[in-house]
Structure formats: C-alpha cells, structure tokens
Amino acid sequence: MAELDWSQLSIDKGKPIPRYYQVSEALEKFIERNDLASGVKLPSEEHLAELFGVSRPTINKAVQLLMEKSLVRKVRGKGTFVIQKKLVPFVFMQDLTSLGESLKKSGLPFTTEVIEAKKIQASSFIAHNLMLEPGSLVVYLKRLRRVEGEPIFVGESYLSAKRFPDLLKHDFVSQTLYSILEKKYRLPIVKAKRMLRVVKPSAEDASLLEIPLSQPLIKLDGTAYSWEESVVLYSETKFRGDRVTLTSTVSYNPRTIGKSDEKHRLV
Amino acid sequence: MAELDWSQLSIDKGKPIPRYYQVSEALEKFIERNDLASGVKLPSEEHLAELFGVSRPTINKAVQLLMEKSLVRKVRGKGTFVIQKKLVPFVFMQDLTSLGESLKKSGLPFTTEVIEAKKIQASSFIAHNLMLEPGSLVVYLKRLRRVEGEPIFVGESYLSAKRFPDLLKHDFVSQTLYSILEKKYRLPIVKAKRMLRVVKPSAEDASLLEIPLSQPLIKLDGTAYSWEESVVLYSETKFRGDRVTLTSTVSYNPRTIGKSDEKHRLV
DNA sequence: AAGTGGTCTAGACCACGGG
DNA sequence: CCGTGGTCTAGACCACTTG
Numbered sequence: 001m002a003e004l005d006w007s008q009l010s011i012d013k014g015k016p017i018p019r020y021y022q023v024s025e026a027l028e029k030f031i032e033r034n035d036l037a038s039g040v041k042l043p044s045e046e047h048l049a050e051l052f053g054v055s056r057p058t059i060n061k062a063v064q065l066l067m068e069k070s071l072v073r074k075v076r077g078k079g080t081f082v083i084q085k086k087l088v089p090f091v092f093m094q095d096l097t098s099l100g101e102s103l104k105k106s107g108l109p110f111t112t113e114v115i116e117a118k119k120i121q122a123s124s125f126i127a128h129n130l131m132l133e134p135g136s137l138v139v140y141l142k143r144l145r146r147v148e149g150e151p152i153f154v155g156e157s158y159l160s161a162k163r164f165p166d167l168l169k170h171d172f173v174s175q176t177l178y179s180i181l182e183k184k185y186r187l188p189i190v191k192a193k194r195m196l197r198v199v200k201p202s203a204e205d206a207s208l209l210e211i212p213l214s215q216p217l218i219k220l221d222g223t224a225y226s227w228e229e230s231v232v233l234y235s236e237t238k239f240r241g242d243r244v245t246l247t248s249t250v251s252y253n254p255r256t257i258g259k260s261d262e263k264h265r266l267v
Numbered sequence: 268m269a270e271l272d273w274s275q276l277s278i279d280k281g282k283p284i285p286r287y288y289q290v291s292e293a294l295e296k297f298i299e300r301n302d303l304a305s306g307v308k309l310p311s312e313e314h315l316a317e318l319f320g321v322s323r324p325t326i327n328k329a330v331q332l333l334m335e336k337s338l339v340r341k342v343r344g345k346g347t348f349v350i351q352k353k354l355v356p357f358v359f360m361q362d363l364t365s366l367g368e369s370l371k372k373s374g375l376p377f378t379t380e381v382i383e384a385k386k387i388q389a390s391s392f393i394a395h396n397l398m399l400e401p402g403s404l405v406v407y408l409k410r411l412r413r414v415e416g417e418p419i420f421v422g423e424s425y426l427s428a429k430r431f432p433d434l435l436k437h438d439f440v441s442q443t444l445y446s447i448l449e450k451k452y453r454l455p456i457v458k459a460k461r462m463l464r465v466v467k468p469s470a471e472d473a474s475l476l477e478i479p480l481s482q483p484l485i486k487l488d489g490t491a492y493s494w495e496e497s498v499v500l501y502s503e504t505k506f507r508g509d510r511v512t513l514t515s516t517v518s519y520n521p522r523t524i525g526k527s528d529e530k531h532r533l534v
Numbered sequence: 535a536a537g538t539g540g541t542c543t544a545g546a547c548c549a550c551g552g553g
Numbered sequence: 554c555c556g557t558g559g560t561c562t563a564g565a566c567c568a569c570t571t572g
Binding site for chain 2: 537538539540541542549
C-alpha cells in the first residue's frame with residue numbers, strides 16, 4: 001500500500017467559512033479521494049493542527065463532525081480511524097414482523113442481550129397505551145440487539161402482567177417475543193401501529209449503544225394488537241441512526257386507503 | 268408571570284462528568300421544571316458562564332447540545348430562546364399517498380416552493396433507479412415544503428423526460444405531483460418502494476431548511492411504480508428530524524407477508 | 535454603541551491505551 | 554513512560570440585531 005500524503009491538506013483562512021468546517025470537508029474529501037476504507041488511522045489531532053495551521057480545539061471540532069457523519073471513529077488513547085460503514089436493513093414498516101424476525105430475514109448474524117426483565121407498575125403513559133388502569137402490573141423487558149457484535153438497537157417492551165403471568169420464564173435470547181406470544185399464548189399479532197421520529201440518546205442509551213451523545217437515534221414506538229382493539233404490546237425501540245435503514249414496499253390495496261389519521265398528537 | 272430565578276443553577280465540578288453536559292442537563296431541567304414553553308429568552312452565554320462558574324466556550328457547547336435536541340433556538344445578535352416543539356405527522360409508510368397528499372390529510376396549512384425545475388441528463392445512479400440508459404434526459408424537480416411558514420422538508424424528484432415531455436408546464440404549487448401523473452398522464456401510482464435513513468444535511472440543505480449543520484435529517488428515498496415493474500418516479504426527500512414523525516398502521520394481509528427483501532445493499 | 539452568539543487561539547490538565 | 558483524544562480556560566475578534 002502506498003504511503004498516504006497528508007501534507008497536501010490545507011484550507012483557505014480568508015474565506016468566510018468556519019475553519020472547522022473547511023478542515024472537516026478537506027479530510028472527508030481526502031478520505032474519499034484516496035478511497036480509505038478499513039481502519040486507516042488519521043494523523044493525531046495535534047499533528048493535524050500543525051498541518052492545517054489551526055489550533056487543536058478547531059481540529060477537534062472538525063473531526064467531531066466527521067464522527068457525527070460516521071466517517072471516523074475516535075478512540076481515546078489510540079487515535080482516530082476511518083470506518084467502513086455497514087448499514088443494517090430492516091424490512092419493517094410494511095410487515096407485521098417483529099424486529100427480531102426482520103433481523104432473521106436479513107440473514108445477518110445477530111445476538112440478543114436481556115438488559116432487564118421484570119414486573120413493574122405501569123406509568124400513566126404506559127397504562128394508557130396498553131389500555132390498562134394506571135398502576136397496573138406490567139412485564140417490562142429491555143433488550144439490546146447486536147449485529148456482528150456491534151450494538152444496533154435497544155428495545156423496551158411492555159405487556160400486561162395479568163394477561164401474561166409467566167412471560168418472564170421464557171428465554172428471550174433464542175426466541176423472538178412475537179413467536180412466544182404466538183406459540184405459548186396463542187395470540188398472533190394481526191395489527192400494529194407505529195410512529196417513528198429522530199431523537200438524541202440519553203446517557204444510558206449512548207452507553208449501551210456505544211455511541212457519542214451527539215449521534216441521533218431513530219425511535220420507533222409501536223403498539224401491537226392481536227385482534228381488533230385488543231392491545232397486546234407497547235414497545236419503544238431506539239436504533240443507531242448511523243447503522244440502520246428502514247425499508248418498505250407498499251402496493252395498492254383499496255381496503256387500506258384513507259382510513260389512517262386518527263389522533264396524531266401535535267406535541 | 269413570575270420572574271425566573273436562574274441564579275439557583277449550578278453544577279458539581281468535582282464529578283467525572285463533562286461540565287458542558289452538566290450545564291446542559293441543568294438548563295434542560297430548569298426549562299422543564301419552570302414549564303418554559305414559548306419564546307422565553309435564556310440569559311446570555313456570558314451571563315450563564317458567570318452563573319455556572321465556567322468559561323464561555325463551555326457554555327456555548329452546552330447550549331449547542333440543547334439546540335441539537337431542538338429545545339432552544341439560537342439567534343445571532345439576539346439571544347437563545349426556548350422553542351415550542353410542534354411535530355408534523357406524516358401518515359406515510361403504509362399508504363401510497365405522496366407527501367403532499369399526506370400533508371393535505373393532516374389538515375395543517377402548508378405551502379410549496381419550486382426551487383428548481385428543469386431537464387437534466389441522468390446520472391448513472393438516477394438512470395439505474397428509473398431503469399433508463401445513463402445520460403437519458405430526465406425531468407428534475409426540487410421543491411421545498413413549509414408548514415405554518417416553517418421549512419419541513421425538501422424533495423427532489425426524477426422522471427423520464429421522454430415519458431413526460433410537457434411535465435414542466437404544470438403548476439406544482441397548487442397540485443401534487445401524484446395528482447398530475449394520475450389526471451394528466453393517466454398513470455396512477457400503484458406500488459412504491461421506500462428506504463429511510465438518518466443523514467446530516469449538506470450546507471445547501473441546512474440553508475434551505477433553516478437548520479444548523481448539526482441537526483440530523485430523515486432521508487426517504489422512494490421509487491414509485493405505475494404497474495408492475497413500470498417505474499414512474501424516483502425521489503429523494505429530506506425531512507427536518509426535529510419536526511417530523513412518520514406513522515403507519517399495518518394490518519394482517521396474507522398476500523403481503525414474506526415477499527419483501529430483494530436487494531438491500533449493505534453499503 | 536451595546537449586546538449577543540459564532541468562532542478561534544494558545545496552552546493546559548486529564549484519562550486511557552500501549553509499550 | 555509516551556501518545557492519544559476529552560475537556561477546559563481566559564481572552565479575543567467578528568457579524569449580526571437592536572436601540
């Protein structure tokens with residue numbers, strides 16, 4: 001492999017464009033032009049500061065931008081490395097599959113970690129979504145999914161504890177929640193409502209997903225129904241925005257047209 | 268309205284948590300606790316620096332975090348203001364409606380601005396998506412949609428110029444693209460594929476949507492078909508991630524199960 | 535002119551990883 | 554120990570808004 005010539009990098013300090021932005025662009029173009037893919041190491045921030053003739057905090061902010069674009073990964077004590085982005089596709093918004101099932105379909109190797117599994121008293125928000133009385137006992141399940149070892153999303157699920165008394169005895173590592181509901185409780189999911197938005201991670205989210213606080217998440221809240229108006233499950237899922245795509249294919253179906261918007265809260 | 272007492276704000280400099288993060292949290296809690304909604308003005312960054320006993324750059328970064336969470340808006344020369352978030356719901360992933368039609372259904376007042384409308388030579392990427400020869404002439408349409416005056420999304424559409432020779436003569440401000448296709452060209456959309464992901468705005472995106480470069484966008488790429496395998500339209504839409512939710516309701520339909528994933532590129 | 539956020543600097547100390 | 558990124562400071566100049 002040829003040596004990389006970082007010394008050609010420069011910016012125009014006269015331009016009315018922030019230096020950190022110019023630096024960020026220059027580095028991005030350099031990475032593209034030289035087709036740096038795998039784990040190539042960038043010069044240290046101090047060295048970059050010299051190269052560009054700016055201060056270290058300016059370089060720090062520039063590299064921060066690249067990290068938010070998921071072009072590089074900073075590792076304290078080691079350096080900054082170019083990353084090879086791999087997107088995990090979820091075929092989701094159109095099917096009634098659970099996320100676990102969508103992962104299975106994708107064929108990618110994934111694992112499930114149970115972060116928490118317990119019964120709790122439902123908050124008024126959760127109770128409302130499950131159509132229960134506030135304070136009812138609910139099963140709370142928090143799981144982290146990894147693909148090829150890397151954290152991809154963290155999901156929290158809520159189900160009525162009365163309706164599923166022994167749910168926590170099942171093994172959530174090897175089975176999907178949907179399959180347990182269907183096989184053990186004879187309650188197939190036949191309808192689901194979902195709402196998607198972009199949020200910032202909490203400190204805990206960031207820690208679990210191994211991302212900086214600056215990186216946006218895709219938050220998908222969903223309610224699953226077994227038959228009309230019978231709520232089975234409420235869930236909140238947070239995906240790493242840099243690693244996930246959601247896809248859907250919709251075909252014309254006269255029965256599903258025009259009966260959609262009921263109560264979309266304008267928060 | 269009672270006077271706000273900002274002086275109670277403080278952080279613990281001994282903790283191993285970044286000061287800018289502590290400041291950011293303290294401000295967020297203060298806003299919540301005092302239920303500051305509309306355009307309440309925060310103390311100046313210099314004043315905040317005094318209050319917390321930290322330097323101005325640290326305050327600047329803390330407030331930056333709040334801005335990325337869309338809790339405040341910074342205006343140069345004026346100050347920093349609490350914002351009242353309003354989310355625009357799109358009922359979208361499930362229906363074959365265009366975004367304009369989804370907006371109409373929501374009942375919110377919106378406007379359309381045509382940024383560009385012209386014929387161009389298709390790049391190989393666009394040509395591939397429209398199933399045309401590279402270099403073919405395509406109609407390119409770039410529009411900005413505002414809701415209640417605020418920019419919400421910017422969309423770019425590509426259609427075969429050969430198939431729609433006089434498309435650019437239509438009025439895109441008062442009619443949706445889908446309705447023109449259906450009424451003038453007798454080509455109803457009966458199928459659509461969509462892919463969603465989170466991206467950073469380009470400098471131009473940020474300018475059009477009036478957002479900082481740090482704010483994430485929801486990017487929705489779509490292909491619309493008139494009848495099986497007849498591609499009509501390829502589009503790329505970028506939504507402000509802080510102002511938009513996407514919702515869907517999916518019901519059980521044996522015909523749509525299990526025939527989904529064809530070619531999801533693992534970039 | 536005064537107040538505000540946008541940006542930058544030069545230098546500093548820390549925590550972490552690796553020899 | 555050294556090199557790395559993470560963070561912070563004190564002070565500065567600029568551009569923009571308002572009076």
